[in-house]
Amino acid sequence: NAGVTQTPKFRVLKTGQSMTLLCAQDMNHEYMYWYRQDPGMGLRLIHYSVGEGTTAKGEVPDGYNVSRLKKQNFLLGLESAAPSQTSVYFCASSLGPILPYEQYFGPGTRLTVT
Amino acid sequence: DQQVKQNSPSLSVQEGRISILNCDYTNSMFDYFLWYKKYPAEGPTFLISISSIKDKNEDGRFTVFLNKSAKHLSLHIVPSQPGDSAVYFCAASAGRINDYKLSFGAGTTVTVRA
Numbered sequence: 001n002a003g004v005t006q007t008p009k010f011r012v013l014k015t016g017q018s019m020t021l022l023c024a025q026d027m028n029h030e031y032m033y034w035y036r037q038d039p040g041m042g043l044r045l046i047h048y049s050v051g052e053g054t055t056a057k058g059e060v061p062d063g064y065n066v067s068r069l070k071k072q073n074f075l076l077g078l079e080s081a082a083p084s085q086t087s088v089y090f091c092a093s094s095l096g097p098i099l100p101y102e103q104y105f106g107p108g109t110r111l112t113v114t
Numbered sequence: 115d116q117q118v119k120q121n122s123p124s125l126s127v128q129e130g131r132i133s134i135l136n137c138d139y140t141n142s143m144f145d146y147f148l149w150y151k152k153y154p155a156e157g158p159t160f161l162i163s164i165s166s167i168k169d170k171n172e173d174g175r176f177t178v179f180l181n182k183s184a185k186h187l188s189l190h191i192v193p194s195q196p197g198d199s200a201v202y203f204c205a206a207s208a209g210r211i212n213d214y215k216l217s218f219g220a221g222t223t224v225t226v227r228a
Contacts, residue, residue: 004157031214033214040123040220041116041220042116042118042203042205042217042218042219042220042221043158043203043205043216043218044218045214045215045216048214048215050214056214058215059215090157090158092157097209097214098146098207098209098214098215098216099146099165099207099209102160103160103216104157104159104160105150105157105158105159106157107155107156107157108155108156108157
């Protein structure tokens, strides 16, 4: 039981390049989330999904797209990376809504955009 | 506009003593509060939570206190141990309004000295 895994762990991109971050969970969770963490700030929700085939915007969705084609996977895409997207990205999953279900986090992906 | 604030970026405490972490919030709709713990190169893990109908919740060495009138909560760790050295995030949810969004504070780095 691996929990929540993220691929890759580190990535350096040049401005304008694109990439996809993969999140996978093996706990059969319905809800999945993508957060970013920047220095001096808490985790901020980018996009989330409440089930296979569904996605919705969080508080900082601009510049990102997501897809949830399979229940266990949640992909975060950057179509044209910008230096402002340099951050640590965390994926999380939960069995259901926040109350009472705990969110389980992956180890993070450190992305640098030059 | 950060709705959850942890005004102390760091805290150093001697092993065996009490650690007190503070968190303030501005949104009166928040009704569920959580603390997460994060080690380097890992994702946050759930530590303890409290509902707005309570003013205290205890789990072993960890106790969370909630003062709704002051919009303030605190986490007490007694006694502090070296393994408690980590970043602690306070988070809040307005579960009655939406069931997916957690608002996080910026975190407090705790260092437990031997």
